[in-house]
Amino acid sequence: xxxxxxxxxxxxxxxxxxxxxxxxxxxxxxxxxxxxxxxxxxxxxxxxxxxxxxxxxxxxxxxxxxxxxxxxxxxxxxxxxxxxxxxxxxxxxxxxxxxxxxxxxxxxxxxxxxxxxxxxxxxxxxxxxxxxxxxxxxxxxxxxxxxxxxxxxxxxxxxxxxxxxxxxxxxxxxxxxxxxxxxxxxxxxxxxxxxxxxxxxxxxxxxx
Amino acid sequence: xxxxxxxxxxxxxxxxxxxxxxxxxxxxxxxxxxxxxxxxxxxxxxxxxxxxxxxxxxxxxxxxxxxxxxxxxxxxxxxxxxxxxxxxxxx
Numbered sequence: 001x002x003x004x005x006x007x008x009x010x011x012x013x014x015x016x017x018x019x020x021x022x023x024x025x026x027x028x029x030x031x032x033x034x035x036x037x038x039x040x041x042x043x044x045x046x047x048x049x050x051x052x053x054x055x056x057x058x059x060x061x062x063x064x065x066x067x068x069x070x071x072x073x074x075x076x077x078x079x080x081x082x083x084x085x086x087x088x089x090x091x092x093x094x095x096x097x098x099x100x101x102x103x104x105x106x107x108x109x110x111x112x113x114x115x116x117x118x119x120x121x122x123x124x125x126x127x128x129x130x131x132x133x134x135x136x137x138x139x140x141x142x143x144x145x146x147x148x149x150x151x152x153x154x155x156x157x158x159x160x161x162x163x164x165x166x167x168x169x170x171x172x173x174x175x176x177x178x179x180x181x182x183x184x185x186x187x188x189x190x191x192x193x194x195x196x197x198x199x200x201x202x203x204x205x206x207x208x
Numbered sequence: 209x210x211x212x213x214x215x216x217x218x219x220x221x222x223x224x225x226x227x228x229x230x231x232x233x234x235x236x237x238x239x240x241x242x243x244x245x246x247x248x249x250x251x252x253x254x255x256x257x258x259x260x261x262x263x264x265x266x267x268x269x270x271x272x273x274x275x276x277x278x279x280x281x282x283x284x285x286x287x288x289x290x291x292x293x294x295x296x297x298x299x
Contacts, residue, residue, distance in 0.1 A: 040272040043248030043286040045293065047240065183223060187236060190221050194236035201234065 083173065085206050086145050086162040098122075101165060109169070119168040119177065126157065131185040133157070152192040152199070159202035160184050166206060174205055216287060217257040217297045224252065235295060242293070247272055251286055255296065261287060 084097070091098030100108040101118035109118040120129055122142035127133070129141075135153040136144065144157045164180050167173040175183070180202075187198040218224065225232045231249045233242045244252050247268055254264045261283060269279035290296050 039246075040274050041246050042282050043244070043246065043251055045248065045286070045289050045295075046243045046245075179225075186221075186223060190236050193239065194221065197234065197236050197239035200239065 083206050084162065084166055084169075086158050089162050089165050090142075090145055114169040115171060116168070119164060126161075130157070130160065130181060131188050133188050152195040153188070156184075156187060156195040156199035156202070159199050159206055162206050163202045212262040213260050215257050215260045216255045216290075218252075218255060219295055219297050222295050233295065235293070238294070240293070242295075247282070248286060251283060252290075255287075255290075 085093070087093050088095065089097050089101070095112075096108075097112075100106055100112055100114065101121055102108075103121050105117045106121065110116075120141050122140060124141045126136050126139045126141060126144050133153045135151045136157055141161050144154070144161050147154075147158075149155070160180060163173070163175060164177060167175055167177050167180055183198055187194040219235065221235060221237045223234045223236065231244045231252055233244065233252070234240070235242075250271065251264055251268060254267055259267070262280075264287075265276065265280045265283045268274070268283055269276045272279070287296070
């Protein structure tokens with residue numbers, strides 16, 4: 001697969017119908033994609049939605065009788081995928097997850113099931129770990145996570161840090177660390193609208 | 209309509225994600241999300257700047273075992289759609 005961002009083309013995301021509906025509702029980043037049977041069907045571009053602010057706006061109406069099943073499967077999928085919000089990684093969701101990455105090689109990381117070691121700690125500078133942005137100068141990872149509001153870059157960076165922790169913690173997270181870095185760089189290079197889109201995508205992916 | 213000698217490439221503002229035999233595409237500037245599957249996903253893979261549209265047609269005809277004329281018509285329509293949606297780099 002060609003890729004304009006340097007993302008590893010071997011990276012795969014497991015997508016299913018539930019994930020697609022969740023994606024369309026703005027609650028998950030895994031879009032629903034019906035995998036073809038191998039028979040030829042005229043190629044078509046399927047429009048899924050538009051990322052605006054915090055939600056992905058779906059052009060496709062949802063059937064009422066699908067909602068209960070979707071909710072149950074969504075809950076299971078999200079639990080299995082190890083997706084967590086920025087609040088979770090700040091220890092505000094009932095678990096002391098802020099203590100899992102407070103220092104280098106934090107023991108809490110592995111004790112709670114994280115892969116390897118934590119990728120960074122609270123005091124790690126956002127850049128150069130991630131591509132620098134003027135709105136994020138001299139900010140630590142913790143400072144990026146902390147707070148609310150701010151510029152498009154601040155909001156996107158907050159979701160990015162949480163996403164990177166998720167991807168490092170659990171390999172089932174839909175995006176790899178390398179992909180997240182590449183997506184961030186691409187968004188930085190394309191300005192606020194791209195940052196808003198990235199934020200929306202990652203927020204949906206991270207949300208519980 | 210795209211000329212057969214042109215070698216289409218994705219727009220630099222496009223991210224694409226492989227999903228088994230399908231693809232999810234996001235156009236970062238507009239925030240629009242799309243999916244492709246089957247032949248559409250395969251065509252997107254071939255839009256790499258190395259293949260011209262006629263080579264893409266030949267690949268689709270061979271891989272999906274369809275008539276070349278059908279493949280040409282479908283690939284041409286599909287590339288036009290991608291171009292209109294600004295998913296391809298400007299020629």
